[in-house]
Amino acid sequence: MTGTGAVTERYELVIGLEVHVQLSTRTKLFCRCSTAFGAAPNAHTCPVCLGMPGALPVPNPEAVLLATRAALALGCEVQERSVFARKNYFYPDLPKGYQISQFELPLALRGRVTLASGASVGITRIHMEEDAGKSVHDKVPGKTAIDLNRAGVPLAEIVSEPDLRSGADAVAYLKWLRESLVFAGVSECSMEEGSLRVDANVSARLRGETAFRTRTEIKNLNSFAFAERAIALEFKRHCAMHDRGEPVVQQTMLYDQANDEVRPARSKEESHDYRYFPDPDLPPIDLTAAFIAAVRASMPESPTARRMRYTNTLGVPAPDADALTTDRALAEYFEAVVRAGADGRTAANWTLGEVQARRNEHPGAAVPVPAANLAALIALVAAGTVSNTAGKQVFATMWREGGVPKAIAERDGLIQVGDADALARWVDEVFAAHPDELARLKAGERKLVGVLVGQVMKRSGGKADPKKVNQMISERAGLG
Amino acid sequence: MSSRLDGSVGALVDAVQSGAASALDVATESIARIRASDSGTAGDAPLNAFVSVDDDVQSAVAASSGGSAARALAGVPIALKDNIATLRLRTTCGSRILEDHVSPFEATVVGKLRAAGATIIGKTTLDEFAMGSSTEHSAFGPARNPHDRDRVPGGSSGGSAAAVAAGICQVALGSETGGSVRQPAAFCGIVGVKPSYGRISRYGLVAFASSLDNIGVFGRAVDDAARVFDVVSGPDAEHDATSAAVEPETVQQEPGRLDGVVLGLPAEYFPDSLDPAVRDRVMRASVAARARGAEIRQVSLPHTALAVPAYYVIAPAEASANLSRYDGVRFGRRVKEASARDPLRAMYEATRSEGFGPEVTRRILLGTYVLSAGYYDAYYRRAMAVRDRIRADFASVFASGVHALLTPTTPTPAFKFGAISDPYEMYMTDVFTVTANLAELPAMSVPTGRISGLPVGAQIIAPRFAERAMFRVAYALEAELGGEAHTG
Amino acid sequence: MAVTREDVKRVAALARIRVADDRVDALVGELEGILGHMRGLQGVELTEAQAAPAVAPLVFETIPESPPEPAPPREPQDPYFVVPRVEGLGSS
Numbered sequence A: 001m002t003g004t005g006a007v008t009e010r011y012e013l014v015i016g017l018e019v020h021v022q023l024s025t026r027t028k029l030f031c032r033c034s035t036a037f038g039a040a041p042n043a044h045t046c047p048v049c050l051g052m053p054g055a056l057p058v059p060n061p062e063a064v065l066l067a068t069r070a071a072l073a074l075g076c077e078v079q080e081r082s083v084f085a086r087k088n089y090f091y092p093d094l095p096k097g098y099q100i101s102q103f104e105l106p107l108a109l110r111g112r113v114t115l116a117s118g119a120s121v122g123i124t125r126i127h128m129e130e131d132a133g134k135s136v137h138d139k140v141p142g143k144t145a146i147d148l149n150r151a152g153v154p155l156a157e158i159v160s161e162p163d164l165r166s167g168a169d170a171v172a173y174l175k176w177l178r179e180s181l182v183f184a185g186v187s188e189c190s191m192e193e194g195s196l197r198v199d200a201n202v203s204a205r206l207r208g209e210t211a212f213r214t215r216t217e218i219k220n221l222n223s224f225a226f227a228e229r230a231i232a233l234e235f236k237r238h239c240a241m242h243d244r245g246e247p248v249v250q251q252t253m254l255y256d257q258a259n260d261e262v263r264p265a266r267s268k269e270e271s272h273d274y275r276y277f278p279d280p281d282l283p284p285i286d287l288t289a290a291f292i293a294a295v296r297a298s299m300p301e302s303p304t305a306r307r308m309r310y311t312n313t314l315g316v317p318a319p320d321a322d323a324l325t326t327d328r329a330l331a332e333y334f335e336a337v338v339r340a341g342a343d344g345r346t347a348a349n350w351t352l353g354e355v356q357a358r359r360n361e362h363p364g365a366a367v368p369v370p371a372a373n374l375a376a377l378i379a380l381v382a383a384g385t386v387s388n389t390a391g392k393q394v395f396a397t398m399w400r401e402g403g404v405p406k407a408i409a410e411r412d413g414l415i416q417v418g419d420a421d422a423l424a425r426w427v428d429e430v431f432a433a434h435p436d437e438l439a440r441l442k443a444g445e446r447k448l449v450g451v452l453v454g455q456v457m458k459r460s461g462g463k464a465d466p467k468k469v470n471q472m473i474s475e476r477a478g479l480g
Numbered sequence B: 001m002s003s004r005l006d007g008s009v010g011a012l013v014d015a016v017q018s019g020a021a022s023a024l025d026v027a028t029e030s031i032a033r034i035r036a037s038d039s040g041t042a043g044d045a046p047l048n049a050f051v052s053v054d055d056d057v058q059s060a061v062a063a064s065s066g067g068s069a070a071r072a073l074a075g076v077p078i079a080l081k082d083n084i085a086t087l088r089l090r091t092t093c094g095s096r097i098l099e100d101h102v103s104p105f106e107a108t109v110v111g112k113l114r115a116a117g118a119t120i121i122g123k124t125t126l127d128e129f130a131m132g133s134s135t136e137h138s139a140f141g142p143a144r145n146p147h148d149r150d151r152v153p154g155g156s157s158g159g160s161a162a163a164v165a166a167g168i169c170q171v172a173l174g175s176e177t178g179g180s181v182r183q184p185a186a187f188c189g190i191v192g193v194k195p196s197y198g199r200i201s202r203y204g205l206v207a208f209a210s211s212l213d214n215i216g217v218f219g220r221a222v223d224d225a226a227r228v229f230d231v232v233s234g235p236d237a238e239h240d241a242t243s244a245a246v247e248p249e250t251v252q253q254e255p256g257r258l259d260g261v262v263l264g265l266p267a268e269y270f271p272d273s274l275d276p277a278v279r280d281r282v283m284r285a286s287v288a289a290r291a292r293g294a295e296i297r298q299v300s301l302p303h304t305a306l307a308v309p310a311y312y313v314i315a316p317a318e319a320s321a322n323l324s325r326y327d328g329v330r331f332g333r334r335v336k337e338a339s340a341r342d343p344l345r346a347m348y349e350a351t352r353s354e355g356f357g358p359e360v361t362r363r364i365l366l367g368t369y370v371l372s373a374g375y376y377d378a379y380y381r382r383a384m385a386v387r388d389r390i391r392a393d394f395a396s397v398f399a400s401g402v403h404a405l406l407t408p409t410t411p412t413p414a415f416k417f418g419a420i421s422d423p424y425e426m427y428m429t430d431v432f433t434v435t436a437n438l439a440e441l442p443a444m445s446v447p448t449g450r451i452s453g454l455p456v457g458a459q460i461i462a463p464r465f466a467e468r469a470m471f472r473v474a475y476a477l478e479a480e481l482g483g484e485a486h487t488g
Numbered sequence C: 001m002a003v004t005r006e007d008v009k010r011v012a013a014l015a016r017i018r019v020a021d022d023r024v025d026a027l028v029g030e031l032e033g034i035l036g037h038m039r040g041l042q043g044v045e046l047t048e049a050q051a052a053p054a055v056a057p058l059v060f061e062t063i064p065e066s067p068p069e070p071a072p073p074r075e076p077q078d079p080y081f082v083v084p085r086v087e088g089l090g091s092s
Helices: A004-010 A061-073 A167-183 A224-244 A289-298 A303-313 A318-324 A328-339 A344-361 A371-382 A388-401 A405-411 A420-433 A435-442 A448-459 A466-476 B009-018 B023-039 B057-062 B108-115 B158-165 B182-188 B222-232 B276-291 B304-325 B343-355 B358-371 B377-399 B423-430 B434-438 B467-486 C005-014 C021-043
Strands: A011-022 A084-088 A098-102 A108-114 A120-130 A134-136 A143-147 A154-160 A196-206 A216-221 A252-256 A261-264 A285-287 B050-053 B077-081 B119-124 B171-176 B191-194 B214-219 B262-266 B295-299 B404-408 B443-451 B454-461 C058-060 C081-084
Touching: A004 A011, A004 A224, A011 A167, A011 A224, A061 A108, A061 A120, A061 A154, A061 A167, A061 A285, A061 A289, A061 C058, A084 B304, A167 A196, A167 A224, A167 A303, A196 A224, A216 A224, A224 A252, A224 A261, A303 A318, A303 A344, A318 A328, A318 A344, A328 A344, A328 A371, A344 A371, A344 A388, A371 A388, A371 A405, A388 A405, A420 A435, A420 A448, A420 A466, A435 A448, A448 A466, B009 B023, B009 B222, B023 B050, B023 B057, B023 B077, B023 B119, B050 B158, B057 B119, B077 B158, B108 B119, B108 B222, B119 B158, B158 B171, B158 B182, B158 B214, B171 B222, B182 B191, B182 B214, B182 B443, B182 B454, B191 B222, B214 B222, B222 B467, B262 B276, B276 B295, B276 B404, B276 B443, B276 B454, B276 B467, B304 B358, B304 B377, B304 B423, B304 B434, B304 C021, B343 C081, B358 B377, B358 C005, B358 C021, B377 B434, B377 C021, B404 B467, B423 C021, B443 B467, B454 B467, C005 C021
Parallel strands: A216 A252, A285 C058, B077 B119, B077 B171, B262 B295, B262 B404
Antiparallel strands: A011 A154, A011 A196, A084 A098, A098 A120, A108 A120, A120 A154, A134 A143, A143 C081, A196 A216, A252 A261, B050 B119, B171 B214, B191 B214, B191 B443, B404 B454, B443 B454
């Protein structure tokens, strides 16, 4: 029983995640400095975020608002009173020698999400805190250079219960979290720019055991794939140590992408003792029921709720519903098309097909075709007034030039011909030109219907109604 | 030589506004008096009330926008405790670690003083980071008491008190966390005012213990202090989240009677152990209040004995965090250390160990201890509970119809340099003053007589934000006592 | 609860203050001298009301107005603060 398969059969993986997201405010949590990414080092600093003697923090209401939105988006209970606290430790990128965070009274408590796998994951708490600066080790030889542009940028820390039991579930939880927060306009959640950061607490225990064993914390996982990989490696390490009867030491680990290994971070000489206490420079934050209700009313529907509604009441297939809800702008466009009268399934096809293809070519641009015009086009296609192919042409024209679909179809000669006499004339001509195919069709080679329909479409310049042509050819060939 | 500086602030402002005096001349004379106070020519030891003096008087006057205009403090020279941030002069906090530190911004109160036409003449001596009761913990030498230069001026705002008492200026700003304005005011025989917490913006006051820190005002007379108080108080939501949102009532007023006013004498502030001479001088104030129509009532504040222990947990705890920013990274002194396995840690430790004096070090260690794992509940949390009891004590007395309390400011007059070496004994000199800090109440000390030539102060404590009522009592006491306030 | 030499060393390390060996005993005495007086606090019961805020809370009743413009960037003379080399972890 030494193979890894056997080990993971005997041991259960336990994961809890601590996620930091940057709240998308324009200014820092306690001063008016910009939060813009990519500025010259220390350009966005002032006496407050530099921790100069005599400077004082003043809370940014926008950060409180966004943190409240985060809490509601993740289904947590927003607390009437929360209190900022000081977390004390020395580090050169921490200007005051303490980080302003929340400790005993955080902004929100108790959330829960059920993942697609069926796993139920609790959220312990969400609190606000300020970010630290950045230590740069390659700018000055032999020294560390400190850039405090990030110092004081507002973060929400989201702490999960140790409820996750697989790396895949951890990733699913992270994706849900990111999607919900981006949707709610709380954060960009960009791992590249550091606006979403993940630490994973990992432990292993024998299946059936009720107590948790010692955990280690893997810090600064900078992609979902690396998170899954690092968790897998660390789980394996824990299992092997348990098998050998070696104690797991509670410590901080780092994932080294280059070497694909998890190794201990530089060990600290002292155990952490953060000496949290309420920050006397800051009043308690009281969120009234009226405020929480107003924030709730301003929240967009969550992706999960939307997905349910799309599949259950709009008849959208589940994969399409998933695709639509990855992007709030796309989902809202789709809904506008439905509101303008289109059927849900068809509107989803168009939104994910023609609309999405063009948005991918022009990222960030608004959709120039009003939803009502797409709905009108869908109606034209459904009525057989224009073919599906011609409809795509009309849509392309609307995107490029604007205009309403009917007028474009008429102007460009894309109105389908369904008149029996006109269709019969084209069918006669095609039969005359392709006697062999006609004979084989009559002999029962049914696939040739398509070939002959194609020929009619070609002869009609795309205007013939393909359904009716199909029917006519089948009848005339005696296939009923 | 009689001078504008020897009269009242009101008279000086009138003279400057009418053109009878110039801001430049007054400031020049004030600075000359600083020089004289340090010269030792009269056989005295140097007063050493100042850490920095603005020698460029012309620019100092020009920096105030209203030298001759009709402004509340036109032409009034003022000294600031050297833990209040200024742009023109360094802000050392009496510490080696900030010896050359010039703030990139100025305190809200400094902007207000300049806008009101006051001239900032210099920065005054204090105990390092305002931790002390004597200025003996200044890294740049202690200030001396003008009444007896062998004695301390009190602390931590001792330099400001000494400057006013010595006639260098009529008014000064100090700061207090546990009595650092009222105690030196009492020791130097002047008026010292601690506002309600939140009444005067702390922006630019270098923090010692944020929940207890206040900027305070010294004046030679009650009206001098009132005029400065009215200028520097008021909301500052943009810079200080703990600033009170309500505009204060003007405290400057005419002295009047105290009919209908009930003054409480809390038993715990007149213990059997109190020096009878001190008790006698404070009772002088009580008699004066009664003569003006006040009713005197005995009251009790039962948790008073726990105030000093609670204070010396909370204040060092907050200080231990507030002083973590002095790490040598971004400003202030940095001590380089070549050695070391961990050069960063070595830099931190060398900087902080050489930069901080023994009292600051002691309080940082004490504060770190009471917050550390396993001790937080036993010390910090209990101290906060005591703080609640002390607030409740005051609230219940004020709810019973008492308008203000009258107590001694300090248990003794000014002591000699070196007389108190035990830290806790020194802390106990704050026994009557820390309560107002813990309960966020306004309080002030007014002169109430002398013992062997040394001044004694009476303290008035009022409900939070009742500064106008507190000043009403102070004006009446000063008027009634007259010369008795400054005689034995 | 008496203060020990280890307490002093631990606390000094946390506070990044170097205490010479010959100062440790003195500091044990000084801290013990002070903390001894603080033990009177132990008799005080912790109540619900403890830590009642002295400062008026920041009350949110409506969604805040649009946020203020950020301050313009400054041009620092020395772009970075430079310290002796740090290895390993960033903070947080």
